[in-house]
Amino acid sequence: MKRFVRQDPASNEHRDETVVKERNQEEKTKPYKMIRKVDERAWEERRPGGKPDRVMKWRNLFLLIALALFLAGCEQKSQSPGNEKNAGQWLTDFATAQRRAGEENKILLINFTGSDWCPPCIKLHREVFAQPQFADYARQHLVLLEVDFPREKQLSAEQLAANEKLADRFRVNGFPTIILLNPAGKKIGELGYLPGGAKAFLAALERVRTGG
Numbered sequence: 733m734k735r736f737v738r739q740d741p742a743s744n745e746h747r748d749e750t751v752v753k754e755r756n757q758e759e760k761t762k763p764y765k766m767i768r769k770v771d772e773r774a775w776e777e778r779r780p781g782g783k784p785d786r787v788m789k790w791r792n793l794f795l796l797i798a799l800a801l802f803l804a805g806c807e808q809k810s811q812s813p814g815n816e817k818n819a820g821q822w823l824t825d826f827a828t829a830q831r832r833a834g835e836e837n838k839i840l841l842i843n844f845t846g847s848d849w850c851p852p853c854i855k856l857h858r859e860v861f862a863q864p865q866f867a868d869y870a871r872q873h874l875v876l877l878e879v880d881f882p883r884e885k886q887l888s889a890e891q892l893a894a895n896e897k898l899a900d901r902f903r904v905n906g907f908p909t910i911i912l913l914n915p916a917g918k919k920i921g922e923l924g925y926l927p928g929g930a931k932a933f934l935a936a937l938e939r940v941r942t943g944g
Contacts, residue, residue: 821870821876822843822876822877822878823875823876823877823878824877824878824879824880824891825877825894826842826877826879826894826898829842829875829876829877830913830917832875833875833913833915833917834915834916834917836875836915837915838873838874838875838915839873839874839875839912839913839914839915839920839940839941840874840875840877840912840913840914840915840917841870841874841875841876841877841910841911841912841937842877842879842898842902842910842911842912842913843861843876843877843878843879843908843910844879844881844898844899844902844904844907844908844909844910844911845857845878845879845880845881845907845908846880846881846882846883846907846908847878847880847882847885848882848883848884848885849882849883849884850907850908852907852908852924852925853907853908853925855925856908856925856933859929859930859933860929860930860933860934863929863930865930865931865934866930866933866934869934869937873941879895879898879899880895881895881899881907902919906924908924908925909922909924910922910923910924912937912940912941920940920941920943921940923936923937923940
């Protein structure tokens with residue numbers, strides 16, 4: 733025989749009310765749980781080692797590397813032969829250089845060189861012409877003319893013919909040969925490679941310039 737337990741309607745009503753209250757309470761606390769998750773995520777991002785902190789570290793590292801590469805490039809560029817010549821304002825046209833020397837009352841220094849193959853020419857350039865002491869002296873007293881006879885660098889046929897003509901005119905038989913002309917265009921001296929760097933070369937140059 734089955735036994736039937738009589739359910740009290742009042743107890744069922746009470747249980748339903750409890751379920752409704754629990755659901756209402758859960759709905760009320762749900763937004764706070766979401767806010768708490770957002771706050772926890774924000775704290776995770778703010779704390780040391782969090783995502784933005786790691787991104788900032790990588791960004792700073794990238795900027796430091798970029799700055800180092802930029803500075804290295806600038807240093808290399810400042811040491812390149814082309815840039816050194818620009819600092820000394822080397823000309824390649826004899827008529828222009830001679831005219832400027834006369835107008836500015838300066839000595840015309842003509843450098844007959846084999847810039848990319850002649851060892852003493854390369855040493856003279858590095859030890860003297862590329863040095864700031866020479867650049868300072870040249871700005872005050874010299875107009876610079878380069879007469880180049882390279883093997884790797886290509887010159888125009890017109891420039892090469894002009895250089896050959898100047899070499900014949902000043903009877904240049906070897907490199908490097910430095911010819912010095914006064915503002916009137918008269919030859920006043922001739923130099924070559926000198927050991928001792930810029931100091932020794934400038935001393936010899938000053939003696940020629942002043943007639944000492």
